[in-house]
Amino acid sequence: MSKKNWPLWEVFVRSKNGLEHRHFGSLHAPDADMALKNARDVYTRRSEGVSIWVVESKNIKASNPEDNGEMFEPAADKAYRHPTFYELPDDIEHM
Amino acid sequence: MTNENLIQYIYGIADNSLILGQRISELCGHGPTLETDIAMTNIALDLLGQTRSYYQYVAELSAKDLTEDDVAFLRTEREYKNVLLVEQPNTDFAYVIVRQYFFDVFHFMLLKELENSKNVNFQAIAKKSLKEVSYHKRFSGDWLKRLGDGTEESKAKAQQAVNDLWVYTDELFQMTDNDILIAEAGYGVDTNPLKSAYYNEITALIKGSTLDIPETPYFQKGGKQGIHTEHMGFILSDMQYMQRTYPDMKW
Amino acid sequence: MNTREKMNENDEQIRSLEEIFEAKIARDEKIEPKDWMPEKYRKTHIRQISQHAHSEIVGMLPEGNWISRAPSLRRKVALLAKVQDEAGHGLYLYSACETLGISREELYDQLHSGKAKYSSIFNYPTLTWADIGAIGWLVDGAAIINQVPLCSTSFGPYARAMVRVCKEESFHQRQGYEIMMTLCNGTQEQKDMAQDALNRWWWPALMMLGPTDDESVHTAQSMKWKLKRKTNDELRQQFIDQTVPQADILGLKMPDKDLKYNNETGHYDFGEINWDEFWQVVKGHGMCNKERISARKNAWNNGEWVRDAAVAYAEKQADKEVKEAV
Numbered sequence: 001m002s003k004k005n006w007p008l009w010e011v012f013v014r015s016k017n018g019l020e021h022r023h024f025g026s027l028h029a030p031d032a033d034m035a036l037k038n039a040r041d042v043y044t045r046r047s048e049g050v051s052i053w054v055v056e057s058k059n060i061k062a063s064n065p066e067d068n069g070e071m072f073e074p075a076a077d078k079a080y081r082h083p084t085f086y087e088l089p090d091d092i093e094h095m
Numbered sequence: 096m097t098n099e100n101l102i103q104y105i106y107g108i109a110d111n112s113l114i115l116g117q118r119i120s121e122l123c124g125h126g127p128t129l130e131t132d133i134a135m136t137n138i139a140l141d142l143l144g145q146t147r148s149y150y151q152y153v154a155e156l157s158a159k160d161l162t163e164d165d166v167a168f169l170r171t172e173r174e175y176k177n178v179l180l181v182e183q184p185n186t187d188f189a190y191v192i193v194r195q196y197f198f199d200v201f202h203f204m205l206l207k208e209l210e211n212s213k214n215v216n217f218q219a220i221a222k223k224s225l226k227e228v229s230y231h232k233r234f235s236g237d238w239l240k241r242l243g244d245g246t247e248e249s250k251a252k253a254q255q256a257v258n259d260l261w262v263y264t265d266e267l268f269q270m271t272d273n274d275i276l277i278a279e280a281g282y283g284v285d286t287n288p289l290k291s292a293y294y295n296e297i298t299a300l301i302k303g304s305t306l307d308i309p310e311t312p313y314f315q316k317g318g319k320q321g322i323h324t325e326h327m328g329f330i331l332s333d334m335q336y337m338q339r340t341y342p343d344m345k346w
Numbered sequence: 347m348n349t350r351e352k353m354n355e356n357d358e359q360i361r362s363l364e365e366i367f368e369a370k371i372a373r374d375e376k377i378e379p380k381d382w383m384p385e386k387y388r389k390t391h392i393r394q395i396s397q398h399a400h401s402e403i404v405g406m407l408p409e410g411n412w413i414s415r416a417p418s419l420r421r422k423v424a425l426l427a428k429v430q431d432e433a434g435h436g437l438y439l440y441s442a443c444e445t446l447g448i449s450r451e452e453l454y455d456q457l458h459s460g461k462a463k464y465s466s467i468f469n470y471p472t473l474t475w476a477d478i479g480a481i482g483w484l485v486d487g488a489a490i491i492n493q494v495p496l497c498s499t500s501f502g503p504y505a506r507a508m509v510r511v512c513k514e515e516s517f518h519q520r521q522g523y524e525i526m527m528t529l530c531n532g533t534q535e536q537k538d539m540a541q542d543a544l545n546r547w548w549w550p551a552l553m554m555l556g557p558t559d560d561e562s563v564h565t566a567q568s569m570k571w572k573l574k575r576k577t578n579d580e581l582r583q584q585f586i587d588q589t590v591p592q593a594d595i596l597g598l599k600m601p602d603k604d605l606k607y608n609n610e611t612g613h614y615d616f617g618e619i620n621w622d623e624f625w626q627v628v629k630g631h632g633m634c635n636k637e638r639i640s641a642r643k644n645a646w647n648n649g650e651w652v653r654d655a656a657v658a659y660a661e662k663q664a665d666k667e668v669k670e671a672v
Contacts, residue, residue: 345531
């Protein structure tokens with residue numbers, strides 16, 4: 001058995017300029033440099049990307065689904081943040 | 096300079112890509128991690144892709160009605176002009192990496208010059224291949240550092256591979272009479288001026304990997320004349336098996 | 347509250363959590379790794395996803411066999427890229443499995459010790475080049491039928507991995523069929539080679555879709571969790587119905603004397619599957635079971651010093667950075 005296993009990394013790829021980096025998946029690598037190379041070989045074999053970010057999975061702080069109530073539900077009844085909340089006459093244009 | 100001169104010159108370059116590509120493909124499915132396996136396979140695919148471009152050009156140049164596969168599979172051992180380095184076996188991952196690194200540094204330098212060839216086909220192939228090989232070199236160099244400056248065990252294995260493969264480096268710069276002819280015509284590359292830069296580069300990285308440079312006045316050569324190590328016959332019997340067993344068929 | 351009452355209350359809480367959970371899946375909502383899930387859901391998913399991942403990487407071996415002998419450069423690069431894709435698919439699937447709280451190393455241990463299963467079809471030998479065609483056509487064909495519905499399975503990471511797998515896999519089957527077609531348009535020797543490969547791979551491919559419904563232990567639960575959308579028998583019928591006309595185009599004959607189109611059902615009737623053979627191979631007594639596992643073990647064990655070296659190097663570099671910062 002190996003003494004120490006390669007840590008897990010999350011891979012984010014920008015598929016073309018103008019688009020954001022999107023989470024593509026994960027992989028194992030001994031360090032950031034290798035993670036980037038492995039990401040290139042694993043996730044962009046079919047020209048899927050022009051830029052890659054890697055971050056060690058343990059460095060991601062994720063919200064807890066158990067807190068979803070207090071985290072996300074309070075936003076649900078704030079309809080006034082959306083344009084459809086406001087009434088306008090039917091014949092008005094460019095708004 | 097005849098087409099046959101040009102073809103022989105191409106063999107001296109393309110056969111390296113073919114045989115090394117073949118060697119690395121043997122490892123597919125057997126790498127130390129899935130990630131490394133996928134990365135090595137990418138290198139093999141690059142090399143085999145380059146091989147095809149060169150052999151398609153050979154088929155064009157040849158007076159005989161040849162295909163890229165005739166060129167790849169139907170020559171006899173003495174007709175392959177690859178250097179001895181690339182036919183060395185996949186003894187362990189250290190050999191794989193050191194073989195790759197020794198070849199990649201040379202390959203990169205060669206292509207950099209070939210890009211300026213008067214021959215447009217060479218220019219085009221070199222231009223495309225350079226990007227691939229630049230990555231190969233970085234990959235193998237980075238791995239050599241990790242093996243050299245990793246654990247005691249990896250250091251010993253890397254040192255062993257460096258010692259054993261060092262004797263095949265000098266041949267990379269050997270110029271056959273035909274090479275000289277093609278270089279003088281402005282088509283090929285005179286590799287002599289590249290030699291000191293090559294040794295400077297690999298020496299620096301080996302030392303940086305906390306490994307020692309082997310001291311030997313003796314080097315092995317012969318591949319460029321078609322005189323190969325005993326490994327070559329087995330590579331070919333494996334690689335040529337289908338074409339030899341079932342001649343003249345389409346696959 | 348005494349202990350018993352407390353336990354009852356816990357049970358009740360779990361029951362209601364389970365109801366919410368099942369309702370969520372029924373509404374086609376996805377389950378993500380950090381969401382609450384019943385232990386059984388977690389275990390079943392670890393088992394199925396890892397089994398799937400193991401099949402991908404063991405599946406590299408029978409085909410990998412032929413990379414060095416591929417008959418043309420074009421076939422060589424295509425096969426190499428295909429086997430590489432399988433490594434990629436294994437990687438995506440192991441990653442999906444890891445989100446359930448198990449490491450890739452633990453999963454490998456399960457494979458190496460024989461505790462985990464993989465698709466039995468990879469325990470059959472690849473004897474001729476035509477086998478590479480037959481595997482692509484039939485084995486990948488059967489796999490696709492199994493896999494496409496999984497793109498909408500309930501567990502988010504598995505579904506996402508499958509979307510990627512299916513997208514990449516579409517060339518695999520074509521690659522195989524093209525090999526078969528080239529053989530069938532070739533010499534008699536090549537045609538015979540193709541027929542022989544079909545004869546040997548057809549039945550294992552049918553078995554690959556799993557035991558018959560009355561023998562299958564997991565189907566009901568798996569349907570509920572959308573790990574399965576159709577039963578094994580339905581998938582098998584679908585596979586046969588779509589593959590027989592493809593064999594006709596090749597001019598090959600299916601090795602089943604009972605195979606016949608049934609006008610009433612609109613499906614092909616087919617002969618008895620040799621389930622004894624299936625169970626023999628599943629239980630570890632196929633021709634290549636031992637070779638496959640030992641090849642995987644060797645790769646992993648021989649790679650140990652390499653993985654350790656990279657970790658040691660990374661630690662040294664990190665130490666250096668700390669020292670330089672001081």
